Amino acid sequence: xRHAMHKxxxxxxxxxxxxxxxxxxxxxxxxxxxxLARTALxxxxxxxxxxxxAHLGTFPPRLFPPLEDVASALVxxxxxxxxxxxxxxxxxxxxxxxxxxxxxxxxxxxxMGRSRLAEDILLPLVSIGAPIPGVAYAPLFLLWFGLGNVxxxxxxxxxxxxxxxxxxxxxxxxxxxxxxxxxxAMGADQERLFxxxxxxxxxxxxxxxxRLGLAQAWRILVVVELLAxxxxxxxxxxxxxxxxxxxxVMLAGIVVIGAIGLGLENLVFRRLEQFTVIRWGMMAA
Amino acid sequence: MSPERxxxxxxxxxxxxxxxxxYEALAQGGIFPKxxxxxxxxxxxxxxxxxxxGSMLWHAAYTLTRMLIGFALAVLIGLPLGILMGRVRALExxxxxxxxxxxPIPSLAWVPVFILWFGLGNTxxxxxxxxxxxxxxVLNAWSGVRSVNQLxxxxxGAMGADETxxxxxxxxxxxxxxxxxxxxxxxxxxxxxxVGAEMITSSDWGLGWVIYDAKEFLNADVMLASLAVIGAIGFVFERLxxxxxxxxxVLRWGMVCAVKG
Numbered sequence: 160x161r162h163a164m165h166k167x168x169x170x171x172x173x174x175x176x177x178x179x180x181x182x183x184x185x186x187x188x189x190x191x192x193x194x195l196a197r198t199a200l201x202x203x204x205x206x207x208x209x210x211x212x213a214h215l216g217t218f219p220p221r222l223f224p225p226l227e228d229v230a231s232a233l234v235x236x237x238x239x240x241x242x243x244x245x246x247x248x249x250x251x252x253x254x255x256x257x258x259x260x261x262x263x264x265x266x267x268x269x270x271m272g273r274s275r276l277a278e279d280i281l282l283p284l285v286s287i288g289a290p291i292p293g294v295a296y297a298p299l300f301l302l303w304f305g306l307g308n309v310x311x312x313x314x315x316x317x318x319x320x321x322x323x324x325x326x327x328x329x330x331x332x333x334x335x336x337x338x339x340x341x342x343x344a345m346g347a348d349q350e351r352l353f354x355x356x357x358x359x360x361x362x363x364x365x366x367x368x369x370r371l372g373l374a375q376a377w378r379i380l381v382v383v384e385l386l387a388x389x390x391x392x393x394x395x396x397x398x399x400x401x402x403x404x405x406x407x408v409m410l411a412g413i414v415v416i417g418a419i420g421l422g423l424e425n426l427v428f429r430r431l432e433q434f435t436v437i438r439w440g441m442m443a444a
Numbered sequence: 445m446s447p448e449r450x451x452x453x454x455x456x457x458x459x460x461x462x463x464x465x466x467y468e469a470l471a472q473g474g475i476f477p478k479x480x481x482x483x484x485x486x487x488x489x490x491x492x493x494x495x496x497x498g499s500m501l502w503h504a505a506y507t508l509t510r511m512l513i514g515f516a517l518a519v520l521i522g523l524p525l526g527i528l529m530g531r532v533r534a535l536e537x538x539x540x541x542x543x544x545x546x547x548p549i550p551s552l553a554w555v556p557v558f559i560l561w562f563g564l565g566n567t568x569x570x571x572x573x574x575x576x577x578x579x580x581x582v583l584n585a586w587s588g589v590r591s592v593n594q595l596x597x598x599x600x601g602a603m604g605a606d607e608t609x610x611x612x613x614x615x616x617x618x619x620x621x622x623x624x625x626x627x628x629x630x631x632x633x634x635x636x637x638x639v640g641a642e643m644i645t646s647s648d649w650g651l652g653w654v655i656y657d658a659k660e661f662l663n664a665d666v667m668l669a670s671l672a673v674i675g676a677i678g679f680v681f682e683r684l685x686x687x688x689x690x691x692x693x694v695l696r697w698g699m700v701c702a703v704k705g
Binding site for chain 2: 301401
């Protein structure tokens with residue numbers, strides 16, 4: 160596994176290619192352009208195909224708009240400030256729900272990993288709630304907490320809590336017994352044991368859980384926004400655009416949703432990993 | 445059974461009973477309206493009635509059919525694509541950027557677009573499931589094939605295995621742990637997608653539709669009963685179907701260790 164990973168990184172065509180080429184300076188600029196072109200090629204081909212189909216007129220342009228319409232809708236809505244506001248509200252909701260999930264999930268997970276009693280009590284309850292897909296809870300939450308932001312935030316928090324609990328629990332249990340013992344033998348008290356051994360030891364798992372939780376929250380937030388009838392939000396934007404057959408607006412919204420998803424994954428978590436577990440040598444980059 | 449394990453089971457059962465009793469007390473206490481927080485016997489009664497008159501079975505059958513068709517499509521397209529991407533450099537270079545760009549878009553975001561293109565109904569649900577399941581299958585098959593130990597391939601080649609034998613006897617079993625993990629993840633995602641899609645495309649049958657429709661009439665008992673069925677089906681697939689698939693293949697071959705607990 161490790162061998163395979165190492166091999167890919169050194170290949171010029173892989174995603175690490177452009178960065179490596181840039182690091183190498185002017186002599187590598189040729190490789191960089193080739194890598195860039197190779198990444199762009201599939202998008203150009205698919206885009207050209209889309210354009211041809213859109214302009215052939217087989218489908219009504221309202222339903223299958225050419226890419227320039229989508230791009231202009233994207234620019235128009237961004238300049239008017241509508242798209243940024245939708246995106247900001249969605250992100251705020253995601254963040255609020257996710258914070259709740261992190262606090263509850265990491266807390267419960269650590270309790271379950273450290274205390275046998277907590278594990279015995281909580282594990283059956285968590286295991287019953289986990290296999291039910293998050294969207295299925297949506298109507299129940301709406302009934303209990305009404306339409307609007309409260310339901311949306313609580314639901315997002317509830318759904319993203321499960322992977323966080325499971326991973327934190329596994330991570331705390333996976334901390335090597337010998338690390339705990341040697342820390343204790345060197346005279347660490349409970350608090351220092353927790354802060355300096357257990358928490359860093361479980362961190363790769365916890366981070367993986369946070370990543371999973373956030374991805375899950377992001378996947379259902381779009382629908383939750385529609386069902387909860389919130390006044391602003393990307394989910395509301397695309398579902399609202401359907402009523403008026405504004406396919407270009409819908410596709411523009413989807414582009415933004417994808418871009419945010421990609422950004423959360425690459426910018427936030429990869430950074431976080433690099434600063435902690437990779438720097439400590441607990442995980443290969 | 446060890447005394448420790450017995451103690452765990454007793455404590456777990458106790459915890460569940462206490463949780464149920466607390467819920468029951470809250471429901472019977474009358475602080476919240478009964479329509480919103482139905483007592484457990486009422487939920488159980490509703491579940492039994494819906495099972496007895498067959499309506500729950502029909503809903504579950506519709507949901508499962510939509511999910512399985514979409515899932516099968518995703519596997520039929522995604523598995524060969526992922527394996528080819530792992531083997532052929534040109535295909536990897538072409539499809540990997542596309543897959544990476546499309547993957548972060550939640551499948552349910554496509555629902556309104558698909559509704560416009562294909563109309564309300566089964567097609568939308570099937571396509572959304574297919575979209576949701578496709579990415580884990582492709583990516584895991586791809587990384588599985590690439591992570592097959594080079595030594596095994598060379599050894600098989602040296603022992604005179606031809607391309608076909610190499611593929612079926614070495615490559616596919618070698619990639620199996622990844623592929624099965626991908627199928628598992630794909631199932632979880634498609635289960636979410638099918639329930640969500642049914643809520644929005646409202647097509648008269650299906651577990652997602654039942655839950656959403658029950659909200660209109662404040663039938664919290666129907667909602668909770670359907671939630672139980674959805675959870676039970678998800679659990680059965682996760683544990684029995686994928687669990688036994690794993691036991692029959694990669695666990696038996698000794699490629700991964702069984703998770704304890």
